[in-house]
Amino acid sequence: MADVKLRDIRKSYGATEVIKGVDIDIADGEFVVFVGPSGCGKSTLLRMIAGLEDITAGTLEIDGVRVNDLEPSRRGIAMVFQSYAIFPHMTVRENVAFGLTINKVSKADKEAAVANAARILQMEHLLDRRPSELSGGQRQRVAIGRAIVRDPKVFLFDEPLSNLDAALRMDMRMEIGKLHQDLGASMIYVTHDQVEAMTLADKIVVLKDGQVMQAGAPMDLYHNPANLFVAGFLGAPSMNFIPVSVTEVGPDTVTVSSPSLDAISVPRKGRDFTTGQTATLGVRPQYLRPVGADAGMLHGTVVLTERLGSETVVDVKLANGSKIIAALPQDMVMSPGEAVSFTFAPDQAHAFPE
Amino acid sequence: MATISADNHGLRLAVRYVVLTLIAVIFIFPLLFMVMSSLKPSDQLLRDTASLRAFLPVGDIGFDNYTDAFSRAPVGLFVFNSVLVTGVTVLLSLFLCSLAAFSFAFLKWKGRDLLLGIIIATLIVPFETIAIPLLLLVSKLPWIGLEGLQFGWLNTYRVQIIPWIADGLTVFLFVQYFKDLPRELIEAARVEGASWWQIYRRVVMPLAGPVLATAAILKFLVMYNQYLWPLIVVQQESYRPVMVGLQYFFQLDTAWGEIMAYLTIITVPVLAFYLVMQRAFISSIASTGVKG
Ligand SMILES: Nc1ncnc2c1ncn2[C@@H]1O[C@H](COP(=O)(O)OP(=O)(O)OP(=O)(O)O)[C@@H](O)[C@H]1O
Ligand SMILES: [Mg+2]
Numbered sequence: 001m002a003d004v005k006l007r008d009i010r011k012s013y014g015a016t017e018v019i020k021g022v023d024i025d026i027a028d029g030e031f032v033v034f035v036g037p038s039g040c041g042k043s044t045l046l047r048m049i050a051g052l053e054d055i056t057a058g059t060l061e062i063d064g065v066r067v068n069d070l071e072p073s074r075r076g077i078a079m080v081f082q083s084y085a086i087f088p089h090m091t092v093r094e095n096v097a098f099g100l101t102i103n104k105v106s107k108a109d110k111e112a113a114v115a116n117a118a119r120i121l122q123m124e125h126l127l128d129r130r131p132s133e134l135s136g137g138q139r140q141r142v143a144i145g146r147a148i149v150r151d152p153k154v155f156l157f158d159e160p161l162s163n164l165d166a167a168l169r170m171d172m173r174m175e176i177g178k179l180h181q182d183l184g185a186s187m188i189y190v191t192h193d194q195v196e197a198m199t200l201a202d203k204i205v206v207l208k209d210g211q212v213m214q215a216g217a218p219m220d221l222y223h224n225p226a227n228l229f230v231a232g233f234l235g236a237p238s239m240n241f242i243p244v245s246v247t248e249v250g251p252d253t254v255t256v257s258s259p260s261l262d263a264i265s266v267p268r269k270g271r272d273f274t275t276g277q278t279a280t281l282g283v284r285p286q287y288l289r290p291v292g293a294d295a296g297m298l299h300g301t302v303v304l305t306e307r308l309g310s311e312t313v314v315d316v317k318l319a320n321g322s323k324i325i326a327a328l329p330q331d332m333v334m335s336p337g338e339a340v341s342f343t344f345a346p347d348q349a350h351a352f353p354e
Numbered sequence: 355m356a357t358i359s360a361d362n363h364g365l366r367l368a369v370r371y372v373v374l375t376l377i378a379v380i381f382i383f384p385l386l387f388m389v390m391s392s393l394k395p396s397d398q399l400l401r402d403t404a405s406l407r408a409f410l411p412v413g414d415i416g417f418d419n420y421t422d423a424f425s426r427a428p429v430g431l432f433v434f435n436s437v438l439v440t441g442v443t444v445l446l447s448l449f450l451c452s453l454a455a456f457s458f459a460f461l462k463w464k465g466r467d468l469l470l471g472i473i474i475a476t477l478i479v480p481f482e483t484i485a486i487p488l489l490l491l492v493s494k495l496p497w498i499g500l501e502g503l504q505f506g507w508l509n510t511y512r513v514q515i516i517p518w519i520a521d522g523l524t525v526f527l528f529v530q531y532f533k534d535l536p537r538e539l540i541e542a543a544r545v546e547g548a549s550w551w552q553i554y555r556r557v558v559m560p561l562a563g564p565v566l567a568t569a570a571i572l573k574f575l576v577m578y579n580q581y582l583w584p585l586i587v588v589q590q591e592s593y594r595p596v597m598v599g600l601q602y603f604f605q606l607d608t609a610w611g612e613i614m615a616y617l618t619i620i621t622v623p624v625l626a627f628y629l630v631m632q633r634a635f636i637s638s639i640a641s642t643g644v645k646g
Contacts, residue, residue, distance in 0.1 A: 052541050073547030085538035089560040099546035102556075143542075150546070 002063030002076065002153035002186060003028045004049065009058035011044055011210075018044055020210040021058070026154075026188065026203070031180050033197040034190045035233070036207035042190040043158055045207070049188065050079050050156050063153055078147035079156040082163065084139045086131050086146070093127040096145040117145040120182065121175075137168045144179070155187040161196065173199060194234055198222070206230050224269070228352045231282045237313065240288075240324040242281045242298075244351075246273045254351050256281055260318035262297040266349045273353050282350040285313070285327040288342040290334075296341030300324070302334045316340060383409060388621070392419050392614035399610050419615035423603070426612060428591065429619055432599035437623055439514045439595060440577035446519045447573050448566055454520070455528030456554050460540055470529065476522040482582070488517060489586055509590045518577060524569045531565035532558060567631050574627055596620040 004026040011019035019041050026032045034042045047053040049060060051072035060068050067075045078099075086095045094101070096117055100110045118124045121141045131139055140160060147155055160176070161169045177200050180187050191197055197204050198218045206213040206221065206229070213233075214226040225231035231239045244256035247263055254273045257263040258281075266281070273279060288298070300316040303323070312332045316324050326342060334340065386409045391399045393415045402408045423429055457463075458470045492507040507513040535558065543553045559566075581597040588594055599620075603613045 050541075050545060052544070072541075072545045077545065079542070079545045081538040081542060083536060083538050085536065085542040087539065087543075087557060098543070098548075102546055102548045102552055146542075146546070 003030075003061075004154055004186060004188070005059070005061040006045075006049075007059040007061075009045070009048065009060060010056045011041070011048060011053065012056045017056075018210050019048070019056075022207075022210070022212055024205055024212065024215060026186055029184050029186055031177075031187045031189065031200055031202045032205060033201035033203070034188065034205050034207055035192060035194060035197040036213075037233075038192060040207045041210040042192070042207055044210075046079075046156055046158050046188060046190050049075075049154075050077055051075050052079075076153035077156055078150045078152035078154075079158070080140075080143045080147050080160045082159045084131075084143040084163075086139055086142045088131050090130075091127065092123065092129050092131070092134070092142050092145075095131070095142050096127075096149055098146060099150045113149040113151075114145075117148040120148060120179070121145050136164050137172060140164065140172060144176075148179075148183070153186065155183075155185055157187065157189040159191055160189075162191075162193075176200065194236065198234070204234075206233060225282075225350060228280060228282070231350055231352070235284055237285050237325050237327060239282045239284050239350075241322075242283070242318065242324065243320065243322060244279050244281045246275055246277050246279050246351075246353075249273045249275055253346075254279075256351055258318075259320055260299050264297055264346055264349070266346045266351050268351065271351070271353055273351070278354050280352045280354065282352065283324075283344050283348065285325045286329070287344045287348045288324075288326040288328075289344065290314075290326070290328060290332070291341055291343050293339055293341050296343040298324075298342040298344070300340060302336050302338045302340055304336060305332070305334045307331055307333075314340070316342075385621070388614050389618050392611065392618045393417070394419075394611060396609060396611045399614070419609075419611040420619075422609070423612040423615045423619070426609075427599055427602035427616070429599070429616060431592065432594055432596045433620060433623065435511075435593060436578055436580075436595040436597075436620070439511055439580070440574055442511075443515045443518050443577050444570050444573045446515070447521070447524055448569060450519055451521070451524040451569070452528045452559065452562065452566075453554065455525050455532055456550075456558060458525070458529045459532035460553070460558075461550065470525075473522045474526050477526070485582060485586065492517065492587060508587050509593055511593060513587045514580065514584055514593070514595070517583075518580075521573075524573060527565055527569050527572075528562070531562060535561060563634065567634055571628075571631055574624075578624060 004024075006022055006024040009019060009022045010017060022045060024032070034045060036042055044053060048055050049062075051067070051070060055068050059066055062075055062077070072079075087098065090098070093114055096114050097110050100113060105113075114127070115124075118127055121144060123138065123141050123145065126134065126138055126142075131142070134142065140163075143160070157176070161172050164172060173196055176189075180200075189196070189200060201218050203215060204218050204221055205215040208229055214221055214230045218234075221230055222234055225234065225239075228241070232241065242258060242261060244258040244261060246254060246256055248255035248265075250265065250268070252268055253265040254268045254271075255263055255265045256279055261281070264281075283298075290296070293299075298318075300318045303315040303317050305315075306313040309331060310329075312328045312330065312334075314326045314328065314332075314334055316326060318324060390409055390411055391402075393411060394402065395414055395418070398413050402413070407413070458466060492513050494505055495507050496503060496505050497507060497510075497512070498504075507516075539557060539561075540553060543557045548556065579597060580595055584593075584595050584598050588598070600613070600616065603609055603616060
């Protein structure tokens with residue numbers, strides 16, 4: 001167990017810089033998730049921590065020691081790969097014990113470690129099989145088992161569940177969560193699935209184009225996104241963005257309006273606005289409540305409703321042609337073309353300057 | 355419907371078997387001719403070539419040609435020499451070429467791609483063009499043996515083995531195969547603390563069955579069929595391989611029966627090798643077919 005520190009980490013392939021100065025602090029025992037769109041550099045960052053890619057510039061510390069130039073095996077990490085990367089010519093037992101065999105651990109210790117990992121992952125009955133005789137989920141367990149027996153300071157996962165089907169993914173997600181509770185080791189987990197990120201993480205790091213957009217506790221990021229990108233990236237369905245113009249800037253609030261939106265004052269959260277400028281107002285679909293046509297502040301016409309029983313998802317067109325989504329926590333009937341109005345609490349809305 | 359498609363299936367299967375049998379027969383006939391002829395006296399052998407009798411054990415059948423062949427030439431010695439030279443070369447070649455290819459495929463070093471390009475370029479150089487320079491080279495090379503330091507490698511086994519160990523084709527085959535292995539397998543082994551040698555030994559080579567078999571067969575054929583090189587570097591009978599040994603039968607009279615007997619004998623190691631490789635090939639495919 002150990003803390004991990006990234007200081008101004010950079011990575012270039014030739015002339016292209018793909019990681020552009022990343023600072024991240026990972027506390028001892030913390031579960032940190034890197035999320036971001038495809039190609040933003042999540043895997044590259046993880047592979048640099050693992051030692052599989054050179055660090056072009058910056059400092060990487062694990063447990064207080066600078067490890068930039070250390071071999072992967074000497075960094076105290078274990079990695080679980082997206083493709084599992086278990087050895088097809090070895091049995092499950094040999095796969096799980098591989099690192100111990102390499103390091104000439106005594107037979108008794110090795111057997112104890114393998115038995116322990118097999119017990120944690122409930123795969124005692126699989127130990128003598130070959131990978132070709134395992135399902136995808138079972139292979140993933142083997143890969144995790146191989147990581148467990150090394151007793152690493154830091155576990156690294158690169159999209160470990162992306163090759164599994166939806167149901168299995170949920171099971172394995174919970175198991176990984178439980179594993180973290182049981183082992184208490186630091187874990188760094190890469191995914192582009194925001195549900196995995198929200199449910200597993202102590203801390204989420206949102207990346208875009210090789211830069212950290214925001215880092216913090218899942219609920220912090222969900223309720224207080226620092227910018228439009230984070231606001232739109234976390235949450236499903238994603239946050240509605242309404243183009244507005246700023247009519248008044250107060251000490252703690254900013255007042256905005258648009259043809260579809262009656263003037264409303266929302267928290268400014270330290271962001272700078274000037275009167276008359278255009279801005280974006282973000283409201284999550286779940287926070288919109290339908291009200292009588294003259295009562296609400298957001299007005300539009302229904303385009304489509306999807307009734308899911310427990311929830312109704314409504315597509316609404318605003319006066320300027322842009323679309324928003326409302327997720328209503330009850331079964332409701334709304335017909336296309338019908339005029340609707342919504343209300344929402346001002347402190348659940350986020351204003352971002354253009 | 356069901357019966358029609360079943361019939362159809364049966365018919366297609368029958369056609370396939372007929373075609374495969376025909377192909378097998380075409381390939382087997384020369385061998386059959388060789389073996390049958392080796393059992394016949396020369397004059398009958400030549401007469402039989404005019405008819406299908408050439409492929410049948412008919413007429414004056416016996417093993418005289420074999421006893422004659424053994425008394426004309428040291429057949430056993432030649433076969434021993436060829437098997438020794440071929441076997442040692444194949445083993446060393448598989449080992450050294452796969453090691454080189456491992457470095458080309460997995461390690462990063464300056465000039466790597468250029469050097470690989472040069473090695474692959476050597477594929478287009480025919481052996482005949484370098485035979486004479488190579489001869490001049492090996493005739494002066496030093497060697498430390500039981501008798502101490504000597505110069506010149508002519509009339510030895512090593513002159514037939516060492517120049518043939520490394521070759522561009524074998525390296526290229528291994529490089530291609532290694533590059534197709536999942537990169538994450540190698541990385542996983544590195545994270546687990548395996549040294550490059552351990553990765554080679556425990557991860558890459560156990561998965562290299564198919565390319566080992568291919569490279570071994572190609573190398574075996576080249577080595578077992580060696581003719582020009584041993585002809586110019588070996589003058590002593592005691593180091594002579596089988597193909598050069600064939601000359602013994604083309605002297606004043608051409609003894610076709612004995613030639614056929616000799617050819618039959620020297621074909622046995624080839625067939626044995628093929629059978630072994632076929633087994634190894636199939637089992638290695640079975641164990642690596644599913645990637646982890
Ligand atoms: N070997 C390489 N040479 C050049 N560019 C590379 C190399 N590896 C990755 N890149 C680039 O670096 C960027 C980040 O890649 P990376 O694999 O880290 O993305 P990612 O966030 O993991 O994406 P995904 O979610 O699709 O896995 C990409 O733009 C990619 O094209
Ligand atoms: Mg990735």
